[in-house]
Amino acid sequence: MATYPNGLRGRLVRPHEEPPPGRHLLGRIAFLDHHRPPAVRDGVADMGVHLARDERALVTEVWETDAPPTSGMYQDLVYAHDGEYLFCAGQIPEGGSYREPVREAYDAAFDLISELGYPHVIRIWHFINDINRANADGMEIYRDFCLGRAEAVDRRLGPAGEMPAATGIGSLGGGISWYLLASRSGRIRHLENPLQVPAPSYPHRYGPRPPKFARATSLSPPGLDGAGDVFVAGTASILGHETIHEGDVAKQCDVTLANMAKVLSRENLLAHGIDDGRTLKDLRLVKVYLRREEDLEAVRSACAEAFSDTAEIVYFTVDICRSDLLVEIEGIAP
Numbered sequence: 620m621a622t623y624p625n626g627l628r629g630r631l632v633r634p635h636e637e638p639p640p641g642r643h644l645l646g647r648i649a650f651l652d653h654h655r656p657p658a659v660r661d662g663v664a665d666m667g668v669h670l671a672r673d674e675r676a677l678v679t680e681v682w683e684t685d686a687p688p689t690s691g692m693y694q695d696l697v698y699a700h701d702g703e704y705l706f707c708a709g710q711i712p713e714g715g716s717y718r719e720p721v722r723e724a725y726d727a728a729f730d731l732i733s734e735l736g737y738p739h740v741i742r743i744w745h746f747i748n749d750i751n752r753a754n755a756d757g758m759e760i761y762r763d764f765c766l767g768r769a770e771a772v773d774r775r776l777g778p779a780g781e782m783p784a785a786t787g788i789g790s791l792g793g794g795i796s797w798y799l800l801a802s803r804s805g806r807i808r809h810l811e812n813p814l815q816v817p818a819p820s821y822p823h824r825y826g827p828r829p830p831k832f833a834r835a836t837s838l839s840p841p842g843l844d845g846a847g848d849v850f851v852a853g854t855a856s857i858l859g860h861e862t863i864h865e866g867d868v869a870k871q872c873d874v875t876l877a878n879m880a881k882v883l884s885r886e887n888l889l890a891h892g893i894d895d896g897r898t899l900k901d902l903r904l905v906k907v908y909l910r911r912e913e914d915l916e917a918v919r920s921a922c923a924e925a926f927s928d929t930a931e932i933v934y935f936t937v938d939i940c941r942s943d944l945l946v947e948i949e950g951i952a953p
């Protein structure tokens with residue numbers, strides 16, 4: 620189980636499992652076989668994401684900290700904050716176009732972050748139903764989503780505004796479910812991967828506006844050296860900006876793992892001014908997304924070899940933002 624030096628820790632648990640003594644539940648994301656709207660449930664900021672095809676896949680992600688949180692609703696978002704960390708989650712109902720509702724959802728989250736005073740966004744996840752399908756105007760839903768996100772980010776942060784590590788992946792229902800973590804005083808550094816074009820600089824052929832996220836984000840307590848916790852974004856078989864090894868899941872796994880290793884490497888952290896390093900064996904709370912159920916054994920054996928025996932790893936069969944991608948992996952290296 621991952622223990623983060625700064626008090627924030629994510630864990631995968633069974634539903635209704637209580638936090639350890641002295642720890643508090645900041646937020647809860649249940650991966651379900653249906654979706655569940657964002658709400659405060661039993662005093663906890665909670666949302667259910669439709670990501671499980673059957674009961675075997677049900678799992679709950681909890682974010683725990685050292686201080687008791689205050690929770691509530693802000694517009695359509697559920698949130699909780701403890702003085703140092705903010706968790707916030709929302710769902711955008713299924714619709715013919717996501718550009719505007721995504722812009723509005725991001726606007727609401729930016730407002731919440733500034734009102735409550737948690738300016739450093741650490742990590743964002745987006746689960747997008749029918750991600751590869753066309754919207755009402757014939758635009759792929761992922762591209763439609765990226766358009767709204769880019770406009771919201773431009774408006775708040777300007778065109779050079781930096782966004783944290785993110786995941787943008789398919790889901791099985793519920794429109795777009797998304798959540799984020801932010802910090803009040805933590806030191807946030809966004810990392811890129813020298814093997815990959817930064818996503819915000821992807822060329823136009825991938826959509827009218829590029830995806831806005833960093834390859835990884837490091838969260839360290841102020842005043843302490845080192846990388847702290849490194850949140851690695853959803854990572855895939857992309858070199859430069861191009862998908863590599865179309866149709867070959869084993870090779871896509873290899874490139875994905877090599878990309879993750881590169882982002883975490885001492886060489887890369889040094890290039891970002893951080894005197895530290897991580898390896899794949901440090902990763903915890905690993906989420907693996909695969910497009911085809913039949914690839915599970917191949918992906919599982921690649922991951923078993925790459926990651927630590929003690930890492931928590933979950934597998935979800937969902938669509939991935941590019942139709943030629945078969946696998947995407949994320950994790951956290953404390």
Ligand code: 3EB
Nearest residue numbers: 785786787830832853855940
């Ligand atoms: C990629 O590297 C794969 O749109 O927020 C990974 C992580 C991907 C996040 C997002 C997309 C996103 O382009 C896709």
